[in-house]
Amino acid sequence: MRVLIADDDATLRYGLSVQLQKWGYEPVVCEDGDAARTVLLGELPPRLAILDWSMPGVDGIALCREIRATPSLASIYVVLLTARDRLDEIVAGLEQGADEYIVKPFEWDVLRARLQSGVRIAQLQQSLAQRVEELQTALATVKQLSGLLPICAYCKRIRRDDNYWQQLETYIAEHSEADFSHGVCPPCLEKAKKEFGL
Numbered sequence: 001m002r003v004l005i006a007d008d009d010a011t012l013r014y015g016l017s018v019q020l021q022k023w024g025y026e027p028v029v030c031e032d033g034d035a036a037r038t039v040l041l042g043e044l045p046p047r048l049a050i051l052d053w054s055m056p057g058v059d060g061i062a063l064c065r066e067i068r069a070t071p072s073l074a075s076i077y078v079v080l081l082t083a084r085d086r087l088d089e090i091v092a093g094l095e096q097g098a099d100e101y102i103v104k105p106f107e108w109d110v111l112r113a114r115l116q117s118g119v120r121i122a123q124l125q126q127s128l129a130q131r132v133e134e135l136q137t138a139l140a141t142v143k144q145l146s147g148l149l150p151i152c153a154y155c156k157r158i159r160r161d162d163n164y165w166q167q168l169e170t171y172i173a174e175h176s177e178a179d180f181s182h183g184v185c186p187p188c189l190e191k192a193k194k195e196f197g198l
Contacts, residue, residue, distance in 0.1 A: 001119055002026045002046035006036035006063070007081070008055040012104075016050060023112055033058030037066070040073055047075070047122040048115060053082035053093065064097035075125040077118035081106065 003025045005016045010031070017027040028046050030036040034057030039045060049067070051060035058066075060080055067073045080098035084090075093101045099121070100114045149171075150159040157165040169180045184192070192198070 001048060001122070002028055002044075003115070004028045004030065004036060004039055004046040004049040004051075006030040006033060006049070006055065006060070007052040008032055009052070019108060019111075020115075023115070025115070032056040033060065033063055036063060040067065040076070045073060045076065047126070048077045048079070048118045050079045050081050050111075051098075053080060053084050053089075060098075061093065061096045064093070068097035075122065075129070077122050079111070079114055079118065081111075 003020055005013055005020070005027050007013050007016070008031055013029055013031065017029050020027040025048075028039055030039060032055050033051075036049070036051065037058050040049070040063070049063075051063055053060040060082065064078055064080065067076050067078060077100075078098045079100040079102060080093045081102050081104060082089075082093070083104045084093075085103045090101050090103075099118065102111060102114065151157070151168070152159075152165065156168050158168055158171040159165050160171070169182075172178050173180065
């Protein structure tokens with residue numbers, strides 16, 4: 001899985017890149033927030049992101065807000081990796097959209113475990129999005145009539161599977177999204193006038 005790394009510390013960027021590759025990830029490395037934004041807005045953005053709070057261009061907090069405000073990016077799992085360790089800063093980072101908040105210096109095992117959680121969540125969200133799309137497609141086709149309709153040539157009723165006969169408009173309304181408004185066509189109006197002597 002691709003992971004965005006955005007940090008202005010070259011040594012840390014290199015260390016993160018090497019370690020992520022060892023863990024089986026494909027790092028996408030950016031030295032500032034502007035480059036990270038370009039990657040995020042590009043084609044197929046990474047599903048995980050490790051962002052520094054303080055970096056040139058767009059900072060990590062602003063990126064978090066943008067990610068959460070952009071529907072196509074909102075499911076990205078964001079780890080805020082920062083030296084800011086005050087409680088109010090931790091709360092602010094999480095409130096602005098970070099899924100994880102890790103304070104530098106950090107333990108590599110902790111980062112690995114947090115990324116594993118992020119992968120699970122990202123995969124679940126992707127699976128859920130696919131299921132929603134499948135359901136929307138199924139819902140769009142379920143209300144379409146197809147196949148042969150057993151209809152009475154005399155009264156125009158349709159036979160259901162349980163051998164019950166029902167009015168044509170009732171059957172169509174139950175099996176489609178069609179609504180009916182009733183009227184009388186001119187030939188039927190003339191026929192009715194003759195039958196009732198009008």
